[in-house]
Amino acid sequence: MTNDPPFLAVTMGDGAGVGPEVTVGALLAEETALACRPIVVGDAERLRRALRVRGERAEVAAVESVGDAVFAPGRINVVDLGLLPPDLPWGEVSPVAGDAAYHYVRVATELAVSGAVQGICTAPLNKEALRAGGHAFPGHTELLAHLTGTEEVSMMLSTPTVKVIHVTTHIGLIDAVARIEPGLVERTVRRGDDALRRSGVARPRIGVCAINPHAGENGLFGYGEEAAKITPAIERLHDAGIDARGPLPADTAFFLAGRGDYDLIVAMYHDQGHGPVKVLGIEAGVNITVGLPVIRTSVDHGTAFDIAGTGRAGVGSMIEALRQAAELSPSPPRK
Structure with missing residues (x-):
């Protein structure tokens, strides 16, 4: 039945x-x-x-x-x-x-x-x-x-090609960078991992975006935000058995997700995640509130x-x- x-x-x-x-x-x-x-x-x-x-x-x-x-x-x-x-x-x-x-x-x-x-x-x-x-x-x-x-809670955008979850959403870019910290990054990834597992993905592959271009290029761009705000979260997620990889340059991360390397991309701020999804076509996109x-x-x-x-x-x-x-x-x- x-x-x-x-x-x-x-x-x-x-x-x-x-x-x-x-x-x-x-x-x-x-x-x-x-x-x-x-x-x-x-x-x-x-x-x-x-x-x-x-x-x-x-x-x-x-x-x-x-x-x-x-x-x-x-x-x-x-x-x-x-x-x-x-x-x-x-x-x-x-x-x-x-x-x-x-x-x-x-x-x-x-x-x-x-x-x-x-x-x-x-x-x-x-x-x-x-x-x-x-x-x-x-x-x-x-x-x-x-x-x-x-x-x-977290905002997740879902399309047939790529899924994106956001660490921050409706705040200004300067405020977003200030708000990002390892605990928030970790909790966001965990919410995305849980949502995908409940939808039937046994072991989600998660790509975590950097904040700066080229993931900071070993300190060349930015002020060490990747090392301070993102890397510690990824290390804790690995210890918990969650397949989170990064920090990744955002342009590369979305390309890799588009060809199927990742089940989920973690965007650090609103436009970093929304831009690529809307290029794919608004008709294909769905917004899911996770948590x-x-x-x-x-x-x-x-x-x-x-x-x-x-x-x-x-x-x-x-x-x-x-x-x-x-x-x-x-x-x-x-x-």
């Missing part, structure tokens, strides 16, 4: 961006229906408007709880928080939309922590709108850590205000985020 597909809470993101459009588009895809049982946390009327924008037809059914959801072709179940005005414009920063996006994530997290759903998949929110709405979080990663009471007590995946693109409301947003990344959330999530308990 096959396991039942997991229930997933799907947050529709910032209502002024492409989140509602990619949400409805992905939920109507046949592969999504086969992989999981999704329940949107969002605004039912905004989803209906997104369907009209995309030129698609479906029933958007408001439900009170996961238990009330009915899964059938052409039906989208939504826990309707009703926080958006009907005339909310597309493509503009809105404190109302930012506040609503926060509450979508809050409710989805409550559903996951309670066990009503087995995972969370998030459409993009807008950081400026989130802050304008009264919620000072740099992004989903930090917000979910706060909501679950998790002290430290939470719940499964969470997301698209690896933003709210795209410039095309919001036009029906031009691609749904491939959202479909892949739902697929990976379903793959990582346990089966629901049988009643």
Whole structure:
């Protein structure tokens, strides 16, 4: 007997961006229906408007709880928080939309922590709108850590070609270099190693990037950051039986990962990891928060205000985020 597909809470993101459009588009895809049982946390009327924008037809059914959801072709179940005005414009920063996006994530997290759903998949929110709405979080990663009471989490970007986990993310480059230290590097690698083992990789091969060009070139570049901040962590990881190698020049590390030498690359700061992944194509990328007590995946693109409301947003990344959330999530308990 096959396991039942997991229930997933799907947050529709910032209502002024492409989140509602990619949400409805992905939920109507046949592969999504086969992989999981999704329940949107969002605004039912905004989803209906997104369907009209995309030129698609479906029933958007408001439900009170996961238990009330009915899964059938052409039906989208939504826990309707009703926080958006009907005339909310597309493509503009809105404190109302930012506040609503926060509450979508809050409710989805409550559903996951309670066990009503087995995972969370998030459409993009807008950081400026989130802050304008009264919620000072740099992004989903930090917000979910706060909501679950998790002290430290990591961002992992997953593509068919390469997976990347970040030691630091949404801080300035100077602050990132100051924050990097052996304990943080070690904990990040351990979270990545654990995530890959749980996904079926028996002994992950992990490449750890340097901070400076050419890994510092034996002290020629930088001020000895590799020796002080990264090498001690790799030595401790080796002692623990984890196959972590480095510090590696970042340009070489990503080339080697692309040809299959590494299962995971550890990036030291945001753009070091995001740049190569986005060159591969945003449609292929999925953002996974590692270290939470719940499964969470997301698209690896933003709210795209410039095309919001036009029906031009691609749904491939959202479909892949739902697929990976379903793959990582346990089966629901049988009643």
